[in-house]
Amino acid sequence: xxxxxxxxxxxxxxxxxxxxxxxxxxxxxxxxxxxxxxxxxxxxxxxxxxxxxxxxxxxxxxxxxxxxxxxxxxxxxxxxxxxxxxxxxxxxxxxxxxxxxxxxxxxxxxxxxxxxxxxxxxxxxxxxxxxxxxxxxxxxxxxxxxxxxxxxxxxxxxxxxxxxxxxxxxxxxxxxxxxxxxxxxxxxxxxxxxxxxxxxxxxxxxxxxxxxxxxxxxxxxxxxxxxxxxxxxxxxxxxxxxxxxxxxxxxxxxxxxxxxxxxxxxxxxxxxxxxxxxxxxxxxxxxxxxxxxxxxxxxxxxxxxxxxxxxxxxxxxxxxxxxxxxxxxxxxxxxxxxxxxxxxxxxx
Amino acid sequence: xxxxxxxxxxxxxxxxxxxxxxxxxxxxxxxxxxxxxxxxxxxxxxxxxxxxxxxxxxxxxxxxxxxxxxxxxxxxxxxxxxxxxxxxxxxxxxxxxxxxxxxxxxxxxxxxxxxxxxxxxxxxxx
Numbered sequence: 001x002x003x004x005x006x007x008x009x010x011x012x013x014x015x016x017x018x019x020x021x022x023x024x025x026x027x028x029x030x031x032x033x034x035x036x037x038x039x040x041x042x043x044x045x046x047x048x049x050x051x052x053x054x055x056x057x058x059x060x061x062x063x064x065x066x067x068x069x070x071x072x073x074x075x076x077x078x079x080x081x082x083x084x085x086x087x088x089x090x091x092x093x094x095x096x097x098x099x100x101x102x103x104x105x106x107x108x109x110x111x112x113x114x115x116x117x118x119x120x121x122x123x124x125x126x127x128x129x130x131x132x133x134x135x136x137x138x139x140x141x142x143x144x145x146x147x148x149x150x151x152x153x154x155x156x157x158x159x160x161x162x163x164x165x166x167x168x169x170x171x172x173x174x175x176x177x178x179x180x181x182x183x184x185x186x187x188x189x190x191x192x193x194x195x196x197x198x199x200x201x202x203x204x205x206x207x208x209x210x211x212x213x214x215x216x217x218x219x220x221x222x223x224x225x226x227x228x229x230x231x232x233x234x235x236x237x238x239x240x241x242x243x244x245x246x247x248x249x250x251x252x253x254x255x256x257x258x259x260x261x262x263x264x265x266x267x268x269x270x271x272x273x274x275x276x277x278x279x280x281x282x283x284x285x286x287x288x289x290x291x292x293x294x295x296x297x298x299x300x301x302x303x304x305x306x307x308x309x310x311x312x313x314x315x316x317x318x319x320x321x322x323x324x325x326x327x328x329x330x331x332x333x334x335x336x337x338x339x340x341x342x343x344x345x346x347x348x
Numbered sequence: 349x350x351x352x353x354x355x356x357x358x359x360x361x362x363x364x365x366x367x368x369x370x371x372x373x374x375x376x377x378x379x380x381x382x383x384x385x386x387x388x389x390x391x392x393x394x395x396x397x398x399x400x401x402x403x404x405x406x407x408x409x410x411x412x413x414x415x416x417x418x419x420x421x422x423x424x425x426x427x428x429x430x431x432x433x434x435x436x437x438x439x440x441x442x443x444x445x446x447x448x449x450x451x452x453x454x455x456x457x458x459x460x461x462x463x464x465x466x467x468x469x470x471x472x473x474x
Contacts, residue, residue, distance in 0.1 A: 048450035
């Protein structure tokens with residue numbers, strides 16, 4: 001199991017979800033999708049929002065909770081599959097907006113829906129080796145689904161930022177991590193293509209379920225832990241059903257999954273999904289609680305983490321808006337508005 | 349494309365960076381053109397709506413139905429900014445607002461995406 005030399009932890013966290021929603025029923029109304037829907041509704045970014053703006057807001061909240069000046073950050077790393085520029089790192093703009101200093105690493109990460117946790121693992125390495133005092137890992141996406149495709153019901157928008165720092169300053173210590181990867185082409189997008197393609201049911205058993213159960217079981221075995229040792233668990237959540245099914249396969253109960261299960265209300269926020277679930281879980285967790293997180297990225301791979309909440313969390317979480325503040329502000333839009341905003345109408 | 353202009357304005361646009369006079373303590377936003385005597389200071393981003401108006405048909409590159417406002421910042425200066433995450437009929441004089449960073453303009457497939465400050469109603473009551 002990869003283990004840094006120095007113990008690390010999450011010293012700050014922040015969430016962001018746009019305020020607009022489109023219901024799955026509204027999408028189904030347009031495309032005759034029937035009544036068996038994967039979620040209730042999904043978040044929709046406003047016309048002035050993208051991965052960069054959402055990352056900035058989540059990052060500001062993480063800094064407020066950490067009570068660390070932005071100039072102390074040694075890295076701002078953003079995982080996303082919807083970086084606004086093909087060439088020009090999102091991290092450059094986010095770092096400037098957060099007020100970081102000149103001496104900083106900013107880079108964009110890519111691994112489908114687990115790009116954010118790739119940045120988290122790298123942050124653990126940099127802080128755990130002593131090279132950096134603090135590193136910010138962000139997962140953010142404004143996901144696109146082809147009109148009428150199954151993905152369109154769930155492809156949503158959101159961001160989550162975590163600051164990794166020394167364990168003795170942590171709101172939750174990062175006790176262990178491991179990653180698994182195989183070449184499994186369940187979902188991909190070729191260069192210059194607007195929308196990704198997916199393998200329908202192939203995205204399930206050999207992809208999402210195989211990688212998450214593999215990473216989860218290996219982490220539990222190497223820790224010598226049981227699912228019951230964890231108060232909460234968070235999985236990547238492409239829809240409402242998958243995380244609940246994989247939780248059952250690994251031996252976790254619904255009450256362990258509930259606080260971090262946001263997909264029914266906001267959809268699949270891709271690189272943000274597992275990290276937003278962690279933010280929502282940290283919003284309610286108490287000192288001593290252990291939390292397991294397993295992300296998933298198509299292509300395919302999974303990153304698993306074990307965390308333990310410290311007594312610094314309750315005071316710190318009040319320094320920034322809770323995830324529920326974003327879940328509760330909700331303005332519904334119809335399909336026509338959504339299609340216009342998301343560039344789904346061909347003009348000229 | 350005016351790359352240099354946008355680059356030069358990033359401090360005020362991204363961080364609401366104003367200026368403070370070291371002797372009088374006066375706060376100025378944006379920084380004065382002759383800023384030699386002034387020190388850069390990021391403003392809090394907290395303010396209230398002093399006045400507002402709707403831009404029904406916006407200029408090229410801006411969204412229609414934008415709500416423009418004069419925002420009185422907590423530090424004193426009044427600035428012109430677009431409101432976001434709010435409908436025109438929800439805006440009130442003296443409404444507390446907070447700064448967020450959003451896309452200001454998209455200069456097209458071969459141009460920059462310009463980011464900067466807008467203001468929205470408070471997400472959480474102060």
